[in-house]
Amino acid sequence: MRYSSPRVAMTSLFSAIALIHTVVGTPNIIDTVIKEDKTWSTGQVSKFGVEYFTSHLGGQKPDLLYIGCSDSRVPSDIFMNVTLGEVFTHRNIGNSIISRDPNTMSVIDYALNHLNVSTIAITGHSQCGGVKASMNPGELEDSIKTFIKPITKLYRKNKKYIDSLPTDQERQQFLVELNVKRLVRVASKLQSVKDRWRKGLPLAIYGLVYKLEDGSLNNLNVTVTKRNQFDRKHLPALWAKGLTL
Numbered sequence: 202m203r204y205s206s207p208r209v210a211m212t213s214l215f216s217a218i219a220l221i222h223t224v225v226g227t228p229n230i231i232d233t234v235i236k237e238d239k240t241w242s243t244g245q246v247s248k249f250g251v252e253y254f255t256s257h258l259g260g261q262k263p264d265l266l267y268i269g270c271s272d273s274r275v276p277s278d279i280f281m282n283v284t285l286g287e288v289f290t291h292r293n294i295g296n297s298i299i300s301r302d303p304n305t306m307s308v309i310d311y312a313l314n315h316l317n318v319s320t321i322a323i324t325g326h327s328q329c330g331g332v333k334a335s336m337n338p339g340e341l342e343d344s345i346k347t348f349i350k351p352i353t354k355l356y357r358k359n360k361k362y363i364d365s366l367p368t369d370q371e372r373q374q375f376l377v378e379l380n381v382k383r384l385v386r387v388a389s390k391l392q393s394v395k396d397r398w399r400k401g402l403p404l405a406i407y408g409l410v411y412k413l414e415d416g417s418l419n420n421l422n423v424t425v426t427k428r429n430q431f432d433r434k435h436l437p438a439l440w441a442k443g444l445t446l
């Protein structure tokens with residue numbers, strides 16, 4: 202590094218700060234969230250006592266594994282109004298479950314085998330960018346294209362039915378819901394899920410959809426609580442409409 206006078210150094214420091222402000226905006230979002238956190242955490246302590254935090258230090262015992270989309274408009278803890286320790290959460294693009302993805306698989310295995318969670322909620326949402334993109338993946342980065350490929354395949358398999366729906370909005374919403382149904386089936390065939398049922402431990406897998414339009418969480422009624430239940434109970438209804446997973 203070349204020597205520069207303190208004055209030159211100060212000047213470049215100021216221009217660096219000015220540049221940072223231009224790039225990230227003022228005030229910096231991290232400063233803001235740290236400040237918000239301070240207000241929140243001290244507020245919780247004054248309302249509920251320090252036990253609000255310390256009572257959870259022994260470990261977690263959530264009842265629910267939530268699998269949802271990373272979309273910033275789908276804040277699950279907020280719309281389910283849950284508090285600390287209640288929900289084990291996994292979010293990715295398109296609330297996906299891909300059996301060769303160690304990220305999602307480790308979350309599911311940990312939730313079932315170590316946390317003994319007995320309910321999984323696979324939650325899609327309206328206006329899902331991942332689902333939209335899957336219908337037309339041409340220009341996407343390889344990472345995204347690969348990740349959402351199962352949704353693209355689902356669309357292609359059911360293209361005739363989906364394309365016959367009158368609006369883009371309805372086509373997307375239909376694929377969002379069909380994809381959640383597919384994922385309930387995918388989840389029901391995972392090893393740790395089958396193991397849990399084989400051991401006689403309770404496990405229910407739900408398919409839900411959150412609507413950005415009104416904040417409602419809706420049950421798609423494709424719940425499975427035992428092996429092969431999806432194929433016996435829910436698949437025939439889809440086949441009857443000419444649909445396939």
Ligand SMILES: *[C@@H]1O[C@H](CO)[C@@H](O)[C@H](O)[C@H]1NC(C)=O
Nearest residue numbers: 278279280281282283284285
């Ligand atoms: C959220 O849950 C808390 C704790 O159960 C409850 O006191 C509160 O009223 C709920 N909030 C809303 C908006 O329902």
Ligand SMILES: *[C@@H]1O[C@H](CO)[C@@H](O)[C@H](O)[C@H]1NC(C)=O
Nearest residue numbers: 316317318319320402403404
């Ligand atoms: C796991 O949860 C089930 C109920 O869902 C309960 O019967 C069982 O005892 C729990 N196992 C452990 C090790 O906590």
Ligand SMILES: *[C@@H]1O[C@H](CO)[C@@H](O)[C@H](O)[C@H]1NC(C)=O
Nearest residue numbers: 378408410419420421422423
């Ligand atoms: C699921 O079942 C509930 C209760 O019967 C019903 O209100 C809801 O409309 C059903 N949802 C769908 C998508 O069929």
Ligand SMILES: [Zn+2]
Nearest residue numbers: 270272329330
């Ligand atoms: Zn989404």
